Amino acid sequence: MAWKKRGVADGEAVQYTTIKARLYPDEAQAELFENTFGCCRYIWNRMLADQQRFYLETDQHFIPTPAKYKKEAPFLKEVDNQALIQEHNKLSQAFRVFFKNPESFGRPKFKKKKTDRDSFTACSHEFESGPTIYITKNGLRLTKAGIVRAKFPRRPRNGWKLKRVTVEKTKTGKFYACILYEYAVKAPEPVVPTPETTLGLKYSMARFYAADDGSAADAPHWLRQSQEKLAKLQRRLSRMEPGSRNYREAVQKYRLLHEHIANQRRDFIHKESSRIANGWNAVCMRGDSMQEVSKKKVLPGNALDSGFGMFRECLRYKLERQGKPLILVDRFTPTTRICSACGELRGCGLHRRAVWVCAKCGAKHQREANAAKNIKAQGLAQYFNRQELRESA
Ligand SMILES: [Zn+2]
Numbered sequence: 001m002a003w004k005k006r007g008v009a010d011g012e013a014v015q016y017t018t019i020k021a022r023l024y025p026d027e028a029q030a031e032l033f034e035n036t037f038g039c040c041r042y043i044w045n046r047m048l049a050d051q052q053r054f055y056l057e058t059d060q061h062f063i064p065t066p067a068k069y070k071k072e073a074p075f076l077k078e079v080d081n082q083a084l085i086q087e088h089n090k091l092s093q094a095f096r097v098f099f100k101n102p103e104s105f106g107r108p109k110f111k112k113k114k115t116d117r118d119s120f121t122a123c124s125h126e127f128e129s130g131p132t133i134y135i136t137k138n139g140l141r142l143t144k145a146g147i148v149r150a151k152f153p154r155r156p157r158n159g160w161k162l163k164r165v166t167v168e169k170t171k172t173g174k175f176y177a178c179i180l181y182e183y184a185v186k187a188p189e190p191v192v193p194t195p196e197t198t199l200g201l202k203y204s205m206a207r208f209y210a211a212d213d214g215s216a217a218d219a220p221h222w223l224r225q226s227q228e229k230l231a232k233l234q235r236r237l238s239r240m241e242p243g244s245r246n247y248r249e250a251v252q253k254y255r256l257l258h259e260h261i262a263n264q265r266r267d268f269i270h271k272e273s274s275r276i277a278n279g280w281n282a283v284c285m286r287g288d289s290m291q292e293v294s295k296k297k298v299l300p301g302n303a304l305d306s307g308f309g310m311f312r313e314c315l316r317y318k319l320e321r322q323g324k325p326l327i328l329v330d331r332f333t334p335t336t337r338i339c340s341a342c343g344e345l346r347g348c349g350l351h352r353r354a355v356w357v358c359a360k361c362g363a364k365h366q367r368e369a370n371a372a373k374n375i376k377a378q379g380l381a382q383y384f385n386r387q388e389l390r391e392s393a
Pocket residue numbers: 339340341342343344358359360361362363
């Protein structure tokens with residue numbers, strides 16, 4: 001992610017990066033974390049309930065601040081106030097997104113202990129005595145918890161500024177901290193795409209993506225294998241006596257496998273997006289909202305479906321920091337129904353086949369590669385149209 005920001009020198013851009021550290025809290029710190037997770041859920045639900053009531057009564061959108069609840073719920077005072085303020089920010093943001101695009105993004109929902117992730121976020125503040133959150137050689141200093149023992153996969157570089165920390169607990173009981181750093185870099189020279197250096201990508205259910213040159217993501221067979229194991233475990237669980245020792249062991253196994261799949265998927269997405277961002281000068285994709293994509297899902301348990309939105313975001317920032325554009329094509333443009341060779345628009349039906357021949361020009365098309373070609377052509381046209389407008393203005 002890179003964007004202009006006040007206080008940043010000319011020719012500089014701000015970038016963000018995250019270091020994910022494993023945390024080893026002592027007993028008291030772990031208890032404090034649990035309480036903070038609970039308080040965050042509590043305050044989110046209270047604010048959301050009041051927002052709804054207020055909206056019904058007055059037709060106005062308003063979210064009260066956490067301070068309002070402290071008198072009737074004194075336990076809120078025991079946890080980091082920053083974490084509660086962040087819940088207010090997150091809820092406000094969730095509503096902004098929802099109001100802007102209610103069809104793609106659902107209304108913010110109530111949080112449940114059973115299904116929602118245990119996490120809280122806190123921002124670091126600079127005081128004369130120093131920042132409120134910082135890292136030591138093998139620890140992370142938080143406002144209320146003090147120094148929590150931590151293991152870092154890498155260290156921040158000189159000049160990186162710690163902005164905020166999200167502490168989370170996985171279903172398998174591990175604690176992690178995602179530490180967000182901000183730093184300034186020299187703004188990259190903008191790269192102008194050409195047809196030869198631009199890649200068109202189409203979301204593909206079976207192959208993750210299909211490209212205009214006929215290539216596709218390497219079928220991640222390991223992912224499918226893990227997925228099959230997961231389904232097997234699920235079936236076994238459904239036959240077991242809930243609460244028994246075997247059941248509890250199987251549940252733990254199931255959660256570990258789930259985590260493993262999430263890690264595999266993240267690695268795959270990072271590798272693929274890096275490879276593409278480094279190898280091409282621009283990428284064209286459709287601007288679909290990911291909710292729509294997942295609504296179309298017909299293959300049960302396709303583990304990559306949920307990763308496509310993340311893939312697009314990774315591509316965006318990895319391209320951006322090299323001065324390259326990610327061009328999003330209007331999501332209502334017909335891309336599967338047009339012949340990429342002659343531009344003939346087909347009626348319904350035929351274009352749904354995996355391979356089809358254009359009745360007008362006789363070109364033979366792979367359905368997905370043809371769509372990716374159209375996305376690329378449309379994206380480039382859009383890009384240069386905009387450039388022209390900018391230059392004539
Ligand atoms: Zn044709």
